[in-house]
Amino acid sequence: MTNQNPSYIDSVVDVVRLIPAGRVTNYGAIADFLALGSARMIGWALNKSGINDPSIPAHRVLNRKGQLTGRLAFKDPDYMERTLTKEGIPIKDNQVQNFELYYWHPEELLDQ
DNA sequence: AATTTGACGCAGC
DNA sequence: AGCTGCGCCAAAT
Numbered sequence: 001m002t003n004q005n006p007s008y009i010d011s012v013v014d015v016v017r018l019i020p021a022g023r024v025t026n027y028g029a030i031a032d033f034l035a036l037g038s039a040r041m042i043g044w045a046l047n048k049s050g051i052n053d054p055s056i057p058a059h060r061v062l063n064r065k066g067q068l069t070g071r072l073a074f075k076d077p078d079y080m081e082r083t084l085t086k087e088g089i090p091i092k093d094n095q096v097q098n099f100e101l102y103y104w105h106p107e108e109l110l111d112q
Numbered sequence: 113a114a115t116t117t118g119a120c121g122c123a124g125c
Numbered sequence: 126a127g128c129t130g131c132g133c134c135a136a137a138t
Contacts, residue, residue: 006135027120031133038133043119048136050119063120070119 005049008036012045013053015106019060022087023104024096026064033106047073059083066099 011034019025027039036042042061050058051073059080063069071080071094081091090097 028122031120036134038135039120040118041120041134044135045119047119058119061119064122068119073119 008034008041009045009049012036012042013049013056016046016050016056016058016061018106018109019057019104021057022089022102024060024062024066024084024089024099024102025104025106026062026066028064029105030061043070043073046070051075060104062096062099066096066103068094068096 012030015030015033027042030042031037031039046056046058046061047070050056058070059074061070068080068084068091071077074080076082081094084091084096089102096102
């Protein structure tokens with residue numbers, strides 16, 4: 001392999017893969033869980049690795065308001081809304097309705 | 113090498 | 126309760 005991604009990108013991808021279907025989380029939660037110190041790095045890391053890999057459910061990562069801020073980064077701008085809707089999450093005007101109801105935090109893994 | 117930008121979040125106003 | 130500014134860290138120019 002000519003290029004190797006930094007370890008924190010791999011960590012972000014690993015956490016995103018653990019998001020259950022029908023649930024969503026935000027950048028800050030992952031950044032806090034991984035102690036990256038900056039939520040900006042989450043979206044950046046996913047754009048670097050996630051978009052290129054369809055096996056990563058990057059569509060379940062939103063901003064703190066529950067808005068689909070990353071939809072333009074996808075090949076199809078409607079991919080996030082379409083996929084989340086298919087998973088049973090109501091979206092209106094690029095924003096998840098009842099965001100708190102579907103909100104998922106990585107700490108829930110420790111409670112299992 | 114310095115500046116700008118980005119799938120963000122929070123405090124202050 | 127919404128708008129603005131600042132902090133955050135890495136990459137691109």
